[in-house]
Amino acid sequence: MNVLTKSAVEPFIQVAEVWVPEGDTLIYAAGDYNGLDSFEAASRQTSFARGEGLPGKAWAEARPVVLKAFDGSYFQRTEAAKEAGLTAAVAIPVFDGATLLAVLVVLCGDDAVRTGAIEVWTDDADGMLTLDDGYYGAADEFEFVSRHTHFPRGQGLPGGVWASDTPILMRDLGAGYKFIRASAAGKAGLTTGIGFPVPVPGSKPYVLTLLSALGTPIARRFEIWDARPARVGKSGNAVLIDGICERAGALWKDDGDGLNTQAPTASPWKGVIGQVLGSGLPVVARKSAGLPEGYSAFVGLPLHRGGGLSHIVAWYI
Numbered sequence: 085m086n087v088l089t090k091s092a093v094e095p096f097i098q099v100a101e102v103w104v105p106e107g108d109t110l111i112y113a114a115g116d117y118n119g120l121d122s123f124e125a126a127s128r129q130t131s132f133a134r135g136e137g138l139p140g141k142a143w144a145e146a147r148p149v150v151l152k153a154f155d156g157s158y159f160q161r162t163e164a165a166k167e168a169g170l171t172a173a174v175a176i177p178v179f180d181g182a183t184l185l186a187v188l189v190v191l192c193g194d195d196a197v198r199t200g201a202i203e204v205w206t207d208d209a210d211g212m213l214t215l216d217d218g219y220y221g222a223a224d225e226f227e228f229v230s231r232h233t234h235f236p237r238g239q240g241l242p243g244g245v246w247a248s249d250t251p252i253l254m255r256d257l258g259a260g261y262k263f264i265r266a267s268a269a270g271k272a273g274l275t276t277g278i279g280f281p282v283p284v285p286g287s288k289p290y291v292l293t294l295l296s297a298l299g300t301p302i303a304r305r306f307e308i309w310d311a312r313p314a315r316v317g318k319s320g321n322a323v324l325i326d327g328i329c330e331r332a333g334a335l336w337k338d339d340g341d342g343l344n345t346q347a348p349t350a351s352p353w354k355g356v357i358g359q360v361l362g363s364g365l366p367v368v369a370r371k372s373a374g375l376p377e378g379y380s381a382f383v384g385l386p387l388h389r390g391g392g393l394s395h396i397v398a399w400y401i
Contacts, residue, residue: 095401096200096221096302098170099191100368100383101127103139105184110139113186116368116381126164136160139187142175146184146284148204148292149175150217169193172219174202176292178366180388182285188366188385192219199223199272200302201295203230205242206288213242213291221300223272229265240264241279242291251280251308251387251397253326257295273297276328278306280397283389294399303399305329305379309350309357311386311393316349322361322396324348329400360384360396376400 101115110132117124130137135144137160142149152172154162159173171194178186190202203218213235220227235243241263244252254277257263258270263277279293296302307327310316316323324347352362355374359367367384369375375382379400387395 094193094198094300096192096198096296096300097190097202097383098193099123099168099189100381101189101191102366102368103132103187103189104365105143105186109133110143110187113365114368116370116383118370118381120168120170123161123164123168123170126161130161132160138173138175139189142177142187143184146177146179146286147206147288148177148216148282148290150202150204150219151175152217152219165191174204174219174292176282176385177284178386178388179284180364181391185386185388186365188368188383190383192221194221196222198300199274199297200300201226201230201274201293202302203242203293203295204282205235205246205291205293207246208234212236213246213289216290223274223297226265226268226272226274229268233265235264241277241293245279245281245291245293246289249281249389250310251278251326251395253278253306253308253328255328269295273299276301276306278308278397278399280308280385280387280395283387301401303401305376305400307357307396307398307400309396309398311361311395313392320352320361322350322357324350356382356384357396357398360386360398361393364388364393 102113103110104113132140170191173191176188198221201220204216205213206216208214238247257274274295274297277295282290282292294302309322310325311322350357369382381401384398386393
């Protein structure tokens with residue numbers, strides 16, 4: 085099994101920040117800037133009206149938005165981003181029904197070696213998932229293949245997420261037969277992928293995939309938590325249903341019946357997963373007391389369905 089290693093020099097995602105609505109404005113709620121102090125200062129002084137800037141666009145259009153270049157765009161912190169070496173960003177809205185709860189924005193830099201993928205997939209008129217847009221760093225060949233690949237419901241990582249309407253974690257992307265783009269992934273050094281639905285108002289589906297490489301990983305640990313009452317037996321809690329980390333490999337074992345009575349559980353407000361559970365909002369943290377030993381940063385993204393929190397997707401650096 086290929087897992088993420090400690091050989092990484094730079095993470096693929098450099099900044100994660102959370103924006104929350106206050107009336108008709110999105111205001112800064114939290115962020116992990118990994119030492120990019122000037123960009124953090126600029127962000128803390130910024131707010132966005134509906135439709136304004138990248139977070140405001142994701143709110144107004146009710147969809148995840150990829151922005152691969154800041155110059156000449158609607159991005160409002162271009163000079164501060166350029167000074168910090170940031171060149172691309174993805175905004176992920178968190179809706180509960182028609183109500184926006186928050187927007188998670190992740191920002192990346194671009195160089196000759198930074199490789200990975202953040203992809204947004206949606207359906208076309210023929211009932212297939214096609215690439216809405218994506219950011220790939222230096223993985224040019226993989227980007228080309230992705231832009232020419234379509235997924236029917238149930239096929240590949242995006243199609244599997246679409247069919248199940250749940251997050252899915254895939255290992256060994258370059259060798260796994262379930263990953264349709266395995267050959268291109270292997271050449272790009274992509275090893276681990278996580279995909280999840282992005283619930284938004286309306287009937288159009290959106291699937292977001294994060295594909296991580298060994299050298300510049302998106303994360304050194306991925307987790308998927310199920311918070312549906314039917315699964316955990318108690319409203320408000322969550323159970324780990326899949327996960328992988330660089331040190332221990334798989335974090336969860338299927339006992340053969342789809343259940344695992346030994347799986348870790350989380351309660352509201354206890355630890356970083358509990359912060360997501362309790363608030364229902366994205367949580368970003370750096371060097372927090374609630375992080376597992378050996379990790380310096382955390383991003384937890386809640387998914388809401390049917391008027392409640394259904395899953396949490398989390399990654400650690």
